Ligand SMILES: O=C(O)CCC(=O)C(=O)O
């Protein structure tokens with residue numbers, strides 16, 4: 055964790071994980087390199103939208119010897135924010151109930167400091183204030199009946215999504231009282247998606263079985279401990295300490311039982327749901343860099359412990375987080391989404407989708423080990439601008455946890 059803790063405030067105290075990381079990365083073969091290193095584009099594989107419910111059998115071959123590094127030519131990408139975005143803020147009321155959705159502000163993005171900032175150690179030229187946008191694009195959330203290119207996005211209200219019933223979920227208020235509630239659901243490719251918040255495009259769905267999750271954890275762990283993988287968990291991003299690009303497994307020849315590349319298989323399955331939900335083409339969606347997707351491990355049992363990540367935004371278009379651990383493996387944890395004032399606690403095998411512009415944090419675990427697979431995805435901008443405030447009782451709101459049961 056190179057940087058000092060950040061609260062993600064509007065005054066610039068926030069972090070764009072991908073931007074920050076894009077400065078220096080430990081090179082797979084040692085040393086450091088500026089990134090990004092071009093890698094084979096897997097987007098073509100994503101175009102084959104597959105059923106997200108299909109059986110994933112990552113009974114993996116043991117890692118074979120293979121190069122986990124190559125010569126990379128550094129290419130910098132500059133982060134750009136959409137000028138036309140739906141501005142999302144925290145609720146102005148101080149409701150502490152996770153049942154209450156914060157109202158949206160459909161307002162013109164004001165010239166303001168960018169939500170992300172470059173690493174403090176490397177001053178960068180001040181970004182020019184953004185011109186005021188005349189029109190506000192609504193949340194570009196489509197269902198099958200909505201034309202993604204229609205002008206409805208410019209209305210002051212996001213188009214309603216077509217839901218297919220409701221599902222129950224359990225939330226704990228800030229005093230830890232469990233309550234059952236229900237939310238809208240939408241079935242995509244036979245997959246039930248729990249809609250956490252339609253306005254921002256945050257949703258959850260079940261992807262993997264516990265067995266599949268355990269198998270993925272085991273392949274990651276055996277890779278970092280094997281003489282082939284060797285180098286242990288890597289530090290890919292500013293606020294994380296134990297990461298592993300899935301590409302490392304591919305480089306070591308690790309595939310699933312069908313002989314498929316794990317990262318491509320996950321991308322294909324998850325992006326087919328994401329694309330249908332957001333109304334874009336699955337083939338447009340691609341991992342932001344070769345490091346995506348990556349495994350992320352938190353543990354209280356390492357020295358020093360790595361328990362969570364600070365408030366930040368990912369800086370990509372859309373992020374997916376796949377929970378690999380069983381909920382009994384750890385206490386605490388979850389993904390706190392600032393504008394929603396709630397912490398999403400995924401069950402094993404569930405995926406959380408959220409726009410990469412939303413401020414969020416990995417809530418600290420207080421016991422055990424929590425594994426995720428995470429991917430920063432580009433290729434479709436949901437045009438959500440998070441203007442929620444760092445001020446307010448986020449410590450309290452963080453305790454509003456929501457869990458979606460099948
Ligand atoms: O730990 C979590 O739930 C979130 C992780 C995260 O935000 C990230 O890796 O970018």
Ligand SMILES: [Fe+2]
Pocket residue numbers: 071366367368373414
């Ligand atoms: Fe993140």
